[in-house]
Amino acid sequence: MISVDDALSRVLALADTPGTEIVKLSEAAGRALAAPVTARLTQPPFDAAAMDGYALRSEESAGTLRVIGQSAAGHPWNGDTPPMTAVRIFTGAPVPAGYDRVVMQENIQRSGNEITITEPSNAAHIRPRGNDFSEGDQLPAGRCLTAADIGLIAAMNVPEVTVAKRPRVAILAGGDELVPPGHTPQEGQIISSNDLAIAAQVTQAGGIPVILPIARDTESSLRSSFASAMSCDLIVTIGGASVGDHDLIAKVAAELGMQRSFYKIAMRPGKPLMAGKLSGTPMLGLPGNPVSAMVCGMIFMQPLIRAMQGLTNLTHLAKARLAATLPPEGPRQHYLRATLTDGPDLPIIQPFDSQDSARLSLMAQADALLVRPADAPAQDSGTIVEYLPLPR
Numbered sequence: 001m002i003s004v005d006d007a008l009s010r011v012l013a014l015a016d017t018p019g020t021e022i023v024k025l026s027e028a029a030g031r032a033l034a035a036p037v038t039a040r041l042t043q044p045p046f047d048a049a050a051m052d053g054y055a056l057r058s059e060e061s062a063g064t065l066r067v068i069g070q071s072a073a074g075h076p077w078n079g080d081t082p083p084m085t086a087v088r089i090f091t092g093a094p095v096p097a098g099y100d101r102v103v104m105q106e107n108i109q110r111s112g113n114e115i116t117i118t119e120p121s122n123a124a125h126i127r128p129r130g131n132d133f134s135e136g137d138q139l140p141a142g143r144c145l146t147a148a149d150i151g152l153i154a155a156m157n158v159p160e161v162t163v164a165k166r167p168r169v170a171i172l173a174g175g176d177e178l179v180p181p182g183h184t185p186q187e188g189q190i191i192s193s194n195d196l197a198i199a200a201q202v203t204q205a206g207g208i209p210v211i212l213p214i215a216r217d218t219e220s221s222l223r224s225s226f227a228s229a230m231s232c233d234l235i236v237t238i239g240g241a242s243v244g245d246h247d248l249i250a251k252v253a254a255e256l257g258m259q260r261s262f263y264k265i266a267m268r269p270g271k272p273l274m275a276g277k278l279s280g281t282p283m284l285g286l287p288g289n290p291v292s293a294m295v296c297g298m299i300f301m302q303p304l305i306r307a308m309q310g311l312t313n314l315t316h317l318a319k320a321r322l323a324a325t326l327p328p329e330g331p332r333q334h335y336l337r338a339t340l341t342d343g344p345d346l347p348i349i350q351p352f353d354s355q356d357s358a359r360l361s362l363m364a365q366a367d368a369l370l371v372r373p374a375d376a377p378a379q380d381s382g383t384i385v386e387y388l389p390l391p392r
């Protein structure tokens, strides 16, 4: 069995260079920027007032000044600025040439057309031209566009961006026991939840989930499901990955010519994970236990979907102090469902007593996956350990 790190590099190696498309800025939030954005102008384009007040010369600020006009946002003052004068100015308006300070109106006494400063200060209250960015400045590709990015690109006067196409991800759940939510299960049947949970993870990672009808535990049913999955950019199967008589994914995929990258990894939960390519399309075979499927979805599938959009993966392990004593770990890297509470220096992490990979209720309550390396020694309560935060 290969390690989790080795498996992750092999999974990421399945990603091709993403296809791109151009979208309007109003459609671009959350998309992966695929080409750098270059500012078409300088911002602010002029020295701008940062306060409502009066523009004047610093060296004349002790005297009485004559107000000769006004500069408002969108309506600059274009007249002269002779000595011992000031211009009424509003936030965002251009500071007329010749002046080097804006004094807030609260700090000025005005009588008719004359002002005197009542509370001197050295603050200029001017945003210099180019203070934010300059024409030609670039926002680099390879980032998932945030609200702030969208605002910045708009301010750069760029109305459209080149983004990676969202990968379409076929989700193929199978099992004779499964019926979709909303149906009344007959004897021996359960509700299919994995396909929907994995679809939600696909969406979170920027992909488009295509949930296929639940396949039966027969080779012909799986073959026809694979056939409908082939139009997608990634095929994710769930279940049927283990060694039972009805676990047919590996067999059918192999018969269809799957180029297997690996099958079975030193991970708990998630041992029967498989990965490879089917007719050039990346394929991941997730285990059927609901928590195993989700943990593998988070550790392998979501990074792959991000890589397919040209995004680098930032899996930050955070640190916490153990609230319990843990026994020595086995030969697989273990991801334990756990809760987090505030602690004096680091958060306190408490793994659930049950780590049954079928218990979705505990997965939904968990704040974190406590990551224990394979063969880790026993650890006392209070030891610093690493965890992956779960999305909330």
Ligand SMILES: Nc1nc2c(c(=O)[nH]1)N[C@H]1C(S)=C(S)[C@@H](COP(=O)(O)OP(=O)(O)OC[C@H]3O[C@@H](n4cnc5c(N)ncnc54)[C@H](O)[C@@H]3O)O[C@H]1N2
Pocket (backbone or CB within 6 Å): 173, 174, 175, 177, 178, 190, 191, 192, 193, 194, 195, 238, 239, 240, 241, 242, 243, 244, 247, 269, 270, 271, 272, 286, 287, 288, 289, 290, 292, 357
């Ligand atoms: N003899 C062995 N048995 C098992 C091994 C092993 O090494 N030797 N590995 C165990 C591990 S670890 C896992 S994980 C599971 C994975 O098995 P499969 O991927 O073949 O999954 P299934 O057998 O199809 O299902 C397992 C479990 O999950 C339920 N399930 C499946 N699909 C869904 C779905 N869409 N929604 C909700 N629940 C689903 C299914 O009913 C089973 O209860 O194998 C162990 N066995």
Ligand code: MOO
Pocket (backbone or CB within 6 Å): 267, 268, 269, 270, 271, 272, 287, 289, 292, 357
């Ligand atoms: O790996 Mo299985 O995924 O332990 O339940």
